[in-house]
Every structure is written in C-alpha cells, then in structure tokens.
Amino acid sequence: MTTAAGEGSGGFDPRDVVARKRDGLELSAEEIREVVLGYASGAIADHVAAAFLMAAFINGLSDEETSEMTRAMVDSGVTLPLRGVGRPKVDKHSTGGVSDGVTLVFAPLAASLGLAVAKLSGRGLGHTGGTLDKLESIPGFRVELSAEELERQVEAVGCAVAAQSRDLVPADGALYALRDATATVPSIPLIAASVMSKKLAVHTDLVLLDVKTGSGAFMKTPEAAQELAEACARLARSWARPCLAAVTDMSQPLGIAVGNALEVAEAVAVLRGEVTGRLRDLAVAFAVRAQTALLGLSEDEAERRARDALDGGEAAGSFRAMVEAQGGDPRVVDHPDRVLPKAPVQVEVKARDGYLGPMDAEALGRVAVTLGAGRTRKVQAVDPAVGFEFYPKVGDRIDGHEPIAVVHARDEAGGQRAAELILRAISITDEPVSGPVLIHGWTGGD
Amino acid sequence: MTTAAGEGSGGFDPRDVVARKRDGLELSAEEIREVVLGYASGAIADHVAAAFLMAAFINGLSDEETSEMTRAMVDSGVTLPLRGVGRPKVDKHSTGGVSDGVTLVFAPLAASLGLAVAKLSGRGLGHTGGTLDKLESIPGFRVELSAEELERQVEAVGCAVAAQSRDLVPADGALYALRDATATVPSIPLIAASVMSKKLAVHTDLVLLDVKTGSGAFMKTPEAAQELAEACARLARSWARPCLAAVTDMSQPLGIAVGNALEVAEAVAVLRGEVTGRLRDLAVAFAVRAQTALLGLSEDEAERRARDALDGGEAAGSFRAMVEAQGGDPRVVDHPDRVLPKAPVQVEVKARDGYLGPMDAEALGRVAVTLGAGRTRKVQAVDPAVGFEFYPKVGDRIDGHEPIAVVHARDEAGGQRAAELILRAISITDEPVSGPVLIHGWTGGD
Numbered sequence: 001m002t003t004a005a006g007e008g009s010g011g012f013d014p015r016d017v018v019a020r021k022r023d024g025l026e027l028s029a030e031e032i033r034e035v036v037l038g039y040a041s042g043a044i045a046d047h048v049a050a051a052f053l054m055a056a057f058i059n060g061l062s063d064e065e066t067s068e069m070t071r072a073m074v075d076s077g078v079t080l081p082l083r084g085v086g087r088p089k090v091d092k093h094s095t096g097g098v099s100d101g102v103t104l105v106f107a108p109l110a111a112s113l114g115l116a117v118a119k120l121s122g123r124g125l126g127h128t129g130g131t132l133d134k135l136e137s138i139p140g141f142r143v144e145l146s147a148e149e150l151e152r153q154v155e156a157v158g159c160a161v162a163a164q165s166r167d168l169v170p171a172d173g174a175l176y177a178l179r180d181a182t183a184t185v186p187s188i189p190l191i192a193a194s195v196m197s198k199k200l201a202v203h204t205d206l207v208l209l210d211v212k213t214g215s216g217a218f219m220k221t222p223e224a225a226q227e228l229a230e231a232c233a234r235l236a237r238s239w240a241r242p243c244l245a246a247v248t249d250m251s252q253p254l255g256i257a258v259g260n261a262l263e264v265a266e267a268v269a270v271l272r273g274e275v276t277g278r279l280r281d282l283a284v285a286f287a288v289r290a291q292t293a294l295l296g297l298s299e300d301e302a303e304r305r306a307r308d309a310l311d312g313g314e315a316a317g318s319f320r321a322m323v324e325a326q327g328g329d330p331r332v333v334d335h336p337d338r339v340l341p342k343a344p345v346q347v348e349v350k351a352r353d354g355y356l357g358p359m360d361a362e363a364l365g366r367v368a369v370t371l372g373a374g375r376t377r378k379v380q381a382v383d384p385a386v387g388f389e390f391y392p393k394v395g396d397r398i399d400g401h402e403p404i405a406v407v408h409a410r411d412e413a414g415g416q417r418a419a420e421l422i423l424r425a426i427s428i429t430d431e432p433v434s435g436p437v438l439i440h441g442w443t444g445g446d
Numbered sequence: 447m448t449t450a451a452g453e454g455s456g457g458f459d460p461r462d463v464v465a466r467k468r469d470g471l472e473l474s475a476e477e478i479r480e481v482v483l484g485y486a487s488g489a490i491a492d493h494v495a496a497a498f499l500m501a502a503f504i505n506g507l508s509d510e511e512t513s514e515m516t517r518a519m520v521d522s523g524v525t526l527p528l529r530g531v532g533r534p535k536v537d538k539h540s541t542g543g544v545s546d547g548v549t550l551v552f553a554p555l556a557a558s559l560g561l562a563v564a565k566l567s568g569r570g571l572g573h574t575g576g577t578l579d580k581l582e583s584i585p586g587f588r589v590e591l592s593a594e595e596l597e598r599q600v601e602a603v604g605c606a607v608a609a610q611s612r613d614l615v616p617a618d619g620a621l622y623a624l625r626d627a628t629a630t631v632p633s634i635p636l637i638a639a640s641v642m643s644k645k646l647a648v649h650t651d652l653v654l655l656d657v658k659t660g661s662g663a664f665m666k667t668p669e670a671a672q673e674l675a676e677a678c679a680r681l682a683r684s685w686a687r688p689c690l691a692a693v694t695d696m697s698q699p700l701g702i703a704v705g706n707a708l709e710v711a712e713a714v715a716v717l718r719g720e721v722t723g724r725l726r727d728l729a730v731a732f733a734v735r736a737q738t739a740l741l742g743l744s745e746d747e748a749e750r751r752a753r754d755a756l757d758g759g760e761a762a763g764s765f766r767a768m769v770e771a772q773g774g775d776p777r778v779v780d781h782p783d784r785v786l787p788k789a790p791v792q793v794e795v796k797a798r799d800g801y802l803g804p805m806d807a808e809a810l811g812r813v814a815v816t817l818g819a820g821r822t823r824k825v826q827a828v829d830p831a832v833g834f835e836f837y838p839k840v841g842d843r844i845d846g847h848e849p850i851a852v853v854h855a856r857d858e859a860g861g862q863r864a865a866e867l868i869l870r871a872i873s874i875t876d877e878p879v880s881g882p883v884l885i886h887g888w889t890g891g892d
Contacts, residue, residue, distance in 0.1 A: 019629040022503060047496035051628035054500035057468060182497035183465035 014044050014052075021055040029068040036072035039178075040171035046178060053175070053184040061189035066231065067238040069189075073197035076171035080118070080202040084151045087116040087158065088294035089204040092286060093195060095219065095228070096128035097212040098365040099253035099390075103131045103161065104267035105283035108318035110290055111158025112309045118154045118202060120164040127216065127365025129263065129374060132163055137261035137340055137384035141328030157321045169197045186218065192231040200239055206293050207236060207243040208286050213440065214251030216361025222247055222440050233444035244289050247440040248282060252361055252394050255279035259373040259387010259408060261340040268336045271319050273311035278393070278438050280310065285439060293445070341385040343408035347415035349388075349422050353400040356392045357427035364390065367421045371409055386410060388418060395435035398428055460490050460498075467501040475514040482518035485624075486617035492624060499621070499630040507635035512677065513684040515635075519643035522617035526564070526648040530597045533562040533604065534740035535650040538732060539641060541665065541674070542574035543658040544811040545699035545836075549577045549607065550713035551729035554764035556736055557604025558755040564600045564648060566610040570820045570828065573662065573811025575709065578609055579820075583707035583786055583830030587774030603767045615643045632664065638677035646685055652739050653682060653689040654732050659886065660697030662807025668693055668886050679890035690735050693886040694728060698807055698840050701725035705819040705833010705854060707786040714782045717765050719757035724839070724884050726756065731885060739891075787831040789854035793861035795834075795868050799846040802838045803873035810836065813867045817855055832856060834864060841881035844874055 017031045035052055038044035061069065082089055090110055094100055107117040121143075123130035132143045145153065145162040153160040166173075172194050179185045199207045209232055212218070213225035229245035236243030255278070257266040269275040270283065284306045291302035309315045316333050324330040332339040368374055372383035388407040398404060405422050409415030463477040481498055484490035507515065528535055536556055540546055553563040567589075570576030578589045591599065591608040599606040612619075618640050625631045645653045655678055658664070659671035675691035682689030701724070703712040715721040716729065730752045737748035755761045762779050770776040778785040814820055818829035834853040844850060851868050855861030 015627070015629040018500075022500065022629055045492075045627070047492035047624060047628055050493035050496040051500040051630060054464075054468065054497040055504065058501065058504045178493060181461070181491070182493055183461040183468055184497060 014038060014048050018048060018052045018055060021052060021059060024059045026062055027065055032065060032068040033072045033075075036069055036171050036175070037076055040076040040174055049175070049178055050182045050184075053179055053182060053190070056190065057184045057187045063234055063238065066189040066193055067235055070193045070197045070200065070235055073169050073171040073175070073193060074201045077167045077169050077201070080147055080150070080168065082118055082151055082154070082203050085116045085118070085155050087114060088206075089116045089118065090206045090208060090290045090294060091119065091199055091202055091204040092117070092208040092210065093199055094210040095195070095212050095217065097250040097254060098127060098129070098216040098361050099255040099258045099263065099279070100129065100212070100250070101134070101255050101257070101263045101267045101270075101279055102210060102283050102286065104134060104264065105270050105279065105315070106286050107159040107161055108271060108322055109283055109287050109306060109309055109315040111318040111322070112314035113287060113291060113305055115158070115290055115294060116154050117159040118150055118204070119159070119161045120168065120198065120202060121161050122164065123375075126376065127362045127369060127374070129258070129260070129365070129368070131161060133374075133382050133384075134260045134263050135161060135328070137264055138323055138328040138332050139339060141323060142326050145326070153322070153325045157325050158318055159322050160326065161322070164198065169201050172197050188224075188228050188231050191228055192235055196232050196235045200236070200241060205242065206290060207241060208289060209243065209245035210282070210286070211245055211247050212250035213247055214249055214361060214436070215359065216253065216365055217250035226441070226443070229443040236444065242293060243444045244293065245443045246285070247443070249436045249438050249440070250361060251436050252359055253364060253390055254282065256389050256391055257387065258364065258368045258390065259371070260382060260384040261342075262387045262389060262408060264332065265336040265340055268316070268319070268333055271310065271316040271333070272313065281438055284310070289442075343385040343410060345409045345412055345415045347407040347409060347412070347419050348403035349405035349407060349419040350400060350402070351398050351404050351423060351426070351428050354398050354428035354430055355432045356394050356396045356398055356404075357429035357433050358394065359426040363425035364422065367418050367425065370421065371407070371414060371418050383410065388422065390422070393435055395433050397432075460484060460494050464494060464498045464501060467498060467505060470505045472508055473511055478511060478514040479518045479521075482515055482617050482621075483522055486522040486620055495621070495624055496628045496630075499625055499628060499636070502636065503630045503633045509680055509684065512635040512639055513681055516639045516643045516646065516681055519615050519617040519621070519639060520647045523613045523615050523647070526593055526596070526614065528564055528597055528600070528649050531562045531564070531601050533560060534652075535562045535564065536652045536654060536736045536740060537565065537645055537648055537650040538563070538654040538656065539645055540656040541641070541658050541663065543696040543700060544573060544575070544662040544807050545701040545704045545709065545725070546575065546658070546696070547580070547701050547703070547709045547713045547716075547725055548656060548729050548732065550580060550710065551716050551725065551761070552732050553605040553607055554717060554768055555729055555733050555752060555755055555761040557764040557768070558760035559733060559737060559751055561604070561736055561740060562600050563605040564596055564650070565605070565607045566614065566644065566648060567607050568610065572822065573808045573815060573820070575704070575706070575811075575814070575820060577607060579828050579830075580706045580709050581607060581774070583710055584769055584774040584778050585785060587769060588772050591772070599768070599771045603771050604764055605768050606772065607768070610644065615647050618643050634670075634674050634677050637674055638681050642678050642681045646682070646687060651688065652736060653687060654735060655689065655691035656728070656732070657691055657693050658696035659693055660695055660807060660882070661805065662699065662811055663696035672887070672889070675889040682890065688739060689890045690739065691889045692731070693889070695882045695884050695886070696807060697882050698805055699810060699836055700728065702835050702837055703833065704810065704814045704836065705817070706828060706830040707788075708833045708835060708854060710778065711782040711786055714762070714765070714779055717756065717762040717779070718759065727884055730756070735888075789831040789856060791855045791858055791861045793853040793855060793858070793865050794849035795851035795853060795865040796846060796848070797844050797850050797869060797872070797874050800844050800874035800876055801878045802840050802842045802844055802850075803875035803879050804840065805872040809871035810868065813864050813871065816867065817853070817860060817864050829856065834868065836868070839881055841879050843878075
C-alpha cells in the first residue's frame with residue numbers, strides 16, 4: 001500500500017518521515033532535523049507535525065532519535081554560552097509540582113556557596129506553580145532580562161532567575177503547545193527532549209534535575225519518574241554534559257505554602273534559616289550535589305557549608321542581591337509581610353482527629369488555581385496574594401481543634417470553597433501511616 | 447502520567463478521545479461522533495484530528511468503531527434516498543486503477559438490463575483515472591447534477607454518472623484531505639469507512655465493490671485487497687445493506703486505453719459489442735452479480751442477458767440516452783472519432799521480441815499523468831485528448847516489428863518521453879509467463 005499523492009512533488013516530503021515513524025522505523029538525523037526545524041520555521045504544518053508526534057508517542061523514539069531531536073530543537077534558536085561567568089555554573093530544573101519552591105531557595109544558596117546559577121524559568125500551568133509567577137509577586141521584580149543582563153548579573157551576584165527568551169529553543173515552545181493540544185504530552189522521549197533542550201542550550205557545568213513523582217507530579221509512579229530521569233541522563237551523556245537527576249516525592253506539597261507570594265515568604269524563611277523541613281532538605285541536597293561535583297568537596301563538607309549558608313544569612317544575602325539586581329524590593333528578605341501582597345480573607349481549615357493519610361496533591365494544586373493563584377490557559381493573569389498554607393505532612397498526628405490549613409482568598413465564598421476542596425483532596429486515617437521518603441534516588445554521573 | 451492542561455475546561459475535550467485511541471482503548475459511538483462531526487463542522491482543529499487519525503492508523507479501529515465512524519461520516523451531510531426510482535438500484539465502486547473503465551460500461555449495461563444505477567463518482571488523482579474526467583471529454587457532458595436531476599434521470603434512463611455533491615458525506619472529503627497530508631491514507635479501517643460512507647449515503651439495494659490489487663492498485667497484494675474487501679463487506683453488513691466485493695487484478699491496465707477520451711472510445715467499443723477482453727469480462731461479471739442478487743436470475747441467464755445487451759446494442763443505447771440526458775453529444779456512441787478530442791501527435795512504441803512480463807502498472811498510470819491526462823494535485827485541469835493505448839496483456843507474445851503501444855501526445859517531445867517511460871515500466875521475458883487471473887474472488891453476501 002502507498003499513499004495516494006505526493007507524486008511529482010520532488011524533494012523532501014515530510015509525509016515520508018511521518019510514514020516511517022508510523023511504521024516503527026528508526027529515523028535518520030536528517031529526517032528528524034527536517035521535521036523539527038521545518039516545524040519551528042513554519043514550513044511544516046501543525047497537522048503534519050501532530051501526526052509525527054502521535055507516531056513518535058506510540059512507536060517511541062530511540063536514544064539516538066531523542067538526542068537528534070534535542071539537537072535540532074537547540075539548533076532552532078540561539079544558545080546562551082555564559083562565557084562571561086567565571087564561577088562554576090550549575091542549572092537546576094524541576095518537572096513541576098505543588099509548593100515546589102526549590103529554585104527560590106537553591107539559586108541564592110548555590111550563589112552564596114561560590115557557584116553560579118543562571119536559571120531560565122517558566123510560568124505555572126495547571127496545578128503546578130511557576131517560579132516566574134512567584135518572583136513577580138515581589139513588587140518591581142523583572143523577569144525579562146536580556147542575555148547580556150542575565151550574564152552580567154550572574155557574574156556579579158551569583159544567580160539570576162529570568163524568563164526564557166523567545167529565541168532560545170523556539171522549537172520547544174511550538175512543539176509543546178502542539179503536544180498539549182494533541183494528547184501527546186506524556187511521552188518519556190518527548191518530555192526528555194523538551195526538558196533537556198532548554199538545559200543544553202544554556203552552557204553550564206552541571207545540570208541538576210528534580211524529577212517529581214506522586215499524586216502531584218506528571219509522573220505518578222516512581223518507575224515512570226525513574227524512566228524519565230534515566231532518559232534525561234542518557235541524553236545529557238550523549239551531549240557529554242554532566243547531569244544528575246533525582247526522583248523526589250510529590251505525593252504531598254513539598255513545602256507549606258501554595259500560592260505565589262506565600263511561597264516567596266516561605267522561601268525567604270528557609271533562606272533565613274528560620275524554617276526546617278522537606279523544602280530546606282531538598283534544596284540542601286541539590287546544593288550538596290552541586291558542590292561535590294563542581295567544587296570537589298566531600299558530601300559532609302558540602303552539607304555543612306550549605307546549612308551554614310542558610311543559618312548564617314549568606315543565602316538570604318544572595319537572594320536579597322538577586323531581587324535588588326532584578327528591580328524588586330530587597331526588603332522582602334527582611335520584612336516579607338510588609339512587602340508582599342496579602343489576600344483580604346483568611347479561612348482556617350480544620351479536619352477530624354487522626355493521622356494525615358495519602359492525598360491527591362494535584363487536586364490540592366488545583367485549589368490554588370481555583371483561588372486565582374494559577375492559570376488553566378497560558379494567557380491568564382495570576383493573583384499573587386491568594387493561595388493556602390497546608391501545615392501537616394503525611395503521617396503527622398492531626399488535632400481536630402487546630403487548623404491544618406489556612407486559605408488566603410479574595411473573598412469569603414472563595415475561601416470557604418477552597419477549604420472544602422482541600423478537605424476533599426486529603427484523607428485522615430485512624431492508624432498512623434508512614435510518610436513517603438523525600439528522595440527516591442539519584443541517576444546519572446559516573 | 448496525565449496531560450498538563452485541560453483542567454477547568456468543562457465539557458467534551460477531544461484530546462481525551464485522542465488519548466484513549468492513543469492508548470489502544472476502544473472508543474464509544476459518542477466519542478467517535480464527537481471527533482468526526484466536530485472535525486467536519488470545524489469545531490475540532492486539523493492538528494487534533496491528525497493526531498486522532500495517526501492513533502487510529504497505528505492502533506487500529508474495531509469493526510464497531512469503523513461502523514460508528516462511517517455512520518458519523520454519513521450523518522455529517524445529506525443522504526440520497528432515491529425514493530423516486532422504481533427499478534432495483536445498484537451502486538458500483540472501484541478502489542481505483544489504470545484503464546479502469548468498468549463504470550463507463552457497467553452503468554449503461556445494468557440500465558439496459560432493467561436495473562438503476564445512480565453513480566456518484568470522483569475525479570482522477572495520482573496514477574488513477576477518474577470517471578468524471580473521462581466523461582467530460584465528451585463535448586457538453588455535465589457531471590454536476592442536482593439530487594432531483596439525478597433521480598429523474600435514473601428513473602427515466604436507468605443510469606446517471608455525476609459528481610458527488612459537496613453536502614453528501616462532507617466529513618469524508620475533509621478527512622481524506624487530512625489523511626493525504628499526514629501519511630494516514632493506507633489504513634484498512636479508514637479506507638473502508640471512506641469508501642463505504644459514500645456508498646451507504648446513497649440508498650441502493652446492492653453495493654458492488656471492485657477492490658483492485660496489483661502494481662497499479664493501492665492494495666499491492668491480494669491479501670491486503672482481500673482484507674479491505676472483507677472490512678467493507680462487514681461494514682455493509684453492520685448497516686444491513688447488501689454488498690458484494692470482488693478482488694480483481696490491477697497488475698496491468700484493465701483495458702487498452704489510458705487517458706480520458708481514449709477510455710471513453712474504448713468503453714463505447716465495448717458497449718457496442720465490438721471489443722472483447724478483460725474490461726468487457728469484468729463489466730459482465732458485475733452485471734451478472736447485480737442480476738442474480740436483484741432480479742433473481744440464474745448466473746447463466748444473467749450472463750447471457752448481459753452479453754446480449756452488449757452485442758445487441760441495448761447497452762450502447764442506454765449510454766447514448768445517458769450522455770444525451772447529461773447534455774453530452776450523443777453521437778459519441780456512433781462516431782466517437784468525430785466527437786471526441788484528438789491529440790495532435792501519435793508515437794508508436796515498439797519493444798523487443800519476447801513475451802510481456804510483469805510490469806509496474808502504477809508507473810504506466812503516471813505516464814498518462816505526465817502527458818497531461820491526470821493530475822497530481824486536486825486543482826489541476828486535465829487534457830482530455832492525451833494518453834496512450836497499450837495493446838498486449840501479460841503473457842502475450844511480443845513481435846518487435848509491431849507497436850505494443852501508441853502514445854497520444856500534445857507534442858513530439860512529450861510523446862517520445864512517454865514512449866520511453868512506457869518501456870521502462872514494463873518487462874519483456876524470453877520464456878512465456880502466465881497472465882494473472884482477472885477476478886481473485888468474491889466476498890460478502892450470505
């Protein structure tokens with residue numbers, strides 16, 4: 001059987017590539033480049049690329065194909081060589097979760113430890129928060145930096161968190177939007193290519209990946225998360241770029257705060273050494289890996305330095321310098337409650353006596369969206385002030401007289417609805433349950 | 447794993463259906479209707495439908511899904527009840543081939559035997575000729591008939607061959623164009639749904655399918671053709687509509703003429719009983735099946751009547767009446783050489799002594815396209831006069847002194863090039879080879 005048309009149309013026909021992937025064949029580097037760069041340039045139509053993506057989703061992509069796809073995506077735009085940055089450069093990426101403020105803590109922490117972090121970040125979509133949205137809750141904070149501004153700031157301050165520019169891996173934005181529209185998002189090779197293309201387009205000495213797993217993550221099982229972590233690590237290896245990937249727990253919010261200004265306030269508290277817990281622990285774990293890999297320190301020494309930087313104020317100082325460099329009000333570090341926007345209504349949430357059991361963390365993330373803290377479509381504005389704090393972790397004893405959460409809402413009705421949704425998303429058990437581990441494991445490195 | 451977006455967008459999300467087919471699940475009738483009718487109405491975008499088609503291509507469609515898809519396609523437009531036609535109604539469809547003039551012969555032949563044929567036909571695309579293009583080589587012939595005109599003519603004359611109106615199965619045209627652009631044409635269920643939707647939208651008492659197989663057919667092997675024939679027959683059965691499907695040879699041109707006016711001239715010669723051979727044999731075979739099924743005749747009696755109608759002039763008379771009713775010059779039946787357009791240049795093609803061996807019949811079909819008789823894109827005009835006659839059949843003795851073909855071209859250079867392409871598409875063997883059977887078998891019925 002052959003396709004009916006195409007005769008007489010000499011030269012490259014993207015349908016031939018689509019047909020080969022449809023039939024489960026391995027594509028050549030040239031074929032993948034033609035499709036990816038053709039789509040990025042507009043020469044290949046949405047529907048042709050959609051057929052390619054579905055064929056790739058179902059029949060898979062080999063490591064070589066994934067690597068070539070990533071290379072073509074990087075080649076679709078400019079790269080960020082960061083030649084003007086003298087310190088060892090580390091990048092960090094999370095696959096997305098609820099109350100995932102690791103970047104807010106890690107970037108200044110790493111900077112205070114002598115590393116450089118030039119972090120290009122995204123906005124929140126769906127139940128996951130976005131680091132840019134969070135930082136923009138700080139009055140004056142600018143996330144749009146030119147490549148030169150970014151590089152200069154990183155060299156001067158040690159860290160910067162900015163919006164990914166449109167000309168960096170433009171193929172990824174185009175392909176991701178198409179995947180979102182065509183039910184081809186949850187494919188390990190396609191996710192790996194998307195994640196890593198943005199990391200590999202920025203020239204750093206180490207890429208740290210935080211692959212979330214659990215009810216609040218895109219990868220619901222540790223096995224799927226491990227698969228993605230390994231695919232990303234293999235991809236980095238094929239580029240000869242050091243990469244370490246952790247599979248970490250997202251079966252409950254990582255921190256306490258869910259919502260933009262609330263998460264900044266929590267990050268500030270962690271950076272000032274005032275708060276311990278899983279958010280601090282994970283940021284420290286990443287800082288340890290970065291220091292052992294890039295500064296040649298032992299794990300013990302690296303951990304001690306990281307804890308000292310948090311407890312001694314150096315990490316908070318780096319955050320203050322970064323906020324100031326990006327036009328934000330630096331007093332956010334010293335008086336977050338005076339600087340950050342506040343929601344007019346607070347609603348306490350109480351549950352029955354018992355133990356906190358398993359929860360639907362994605363549903364919890366959506367509660368914040370319902371309050372206005374997130375967006376369901378890319379064009380929506382977010383409300384920086386709203387959200388909620390959720391205090392207990394799985395396995396914790398719950399006292400029915402004490403609030404387990406406080407909702408920050410625009411109005412009483414919205415706050416009450418959010419409180420109900422929170423209670424619906426969690427479970428209270430009579431017998432104690434054990435809490436999930438924070439880090440399932442590390443992949444990559446040699 | 448879940449897709450990232452879609453939250454908060456209440457109601458039907460076509461991506462959910464795409465995801466289910468992507469994951470190999472069986473879709474409900476409602477899901478298929480939403481996609482097919484949504485696409486036909488423009489509510490579902492090309493890229494979403496393309497992802498659906500690729501998922502359906504790779505993971506397949508069950509008989510129930512194929513039937514529901516066909517039903518939704520029929521429901522996308524109007525149907526043709528043909529209530530005003532008193533005679534038993536038969537429809538006939540070919541999957542397309544080279545020198546396939548069966549409809550030109552069968553429709554008037556069946557009409558002359560007391561049956562009614564309301565044939566909605568298509569134009570040629572690629573290497574296959576189109577019945578409408580052929581008939582339009584008759585000066586004045588109109589293929590655009592309203593539903594009322596069509597019905598009135600069929601009742602009066604017994605047959606009509608007209609263009610499918612835009613409001614009959616509009617989903618098919620839209621889906622076919624998308625399949626052609628996305629490498630999703632050669633799927634048995636999708637082809638079956640496309641073919642049968644157009645047959646089932648016209649209310650006839652019997653559908654005859656001519657599923658071609660061989661180098662000049664879309665189905666290159668008898669096995670693939672048989673699979674399609676069975677899929678179409680099952681589809682008809684699920685609609686409780688009588689259908690008989692033949693798998694027939696297309697490893698060489700069916701008749702002698704390839705090209706629009708040339709094929710009309712050959713059909714006229716067959717209708718006048720002047721020419722025997724495979725084109726006549728196949729038209730008679732279909733006329734026999736139609737008569738045994740609809741008139742209750744024995745095969746012998748049915749065959750005798752069909753041969754008599756060709757040899758006695760009744761079939762030619764029905765053709766004359768049809769041409770006249772559709773505005774064409776009826777003298778085409780008596781003096782085709784005076785009425786039909788002629789190409790200015792004739793080039794004889796000679797081969798070496800031997801036997802005609804296997805050939806690339808699709809390449810032969812493309813020779814006619816090269817001459818201008820066909821089109822590579824839907825919007826092209828065709829040249830009615832050009833084409834070629836190819837005389838021998840596989841296994842025939844070839845005498846190097848006698849022409850095996852005559853090319854009818856616009857100019858000498860085009861004629862010479864076509865002659866070379868013809869010789870390149872065929873083979874001459876030293877030992878006699880056996881010719882292929884005409885009819886591999888029949889499917890359907892009870």
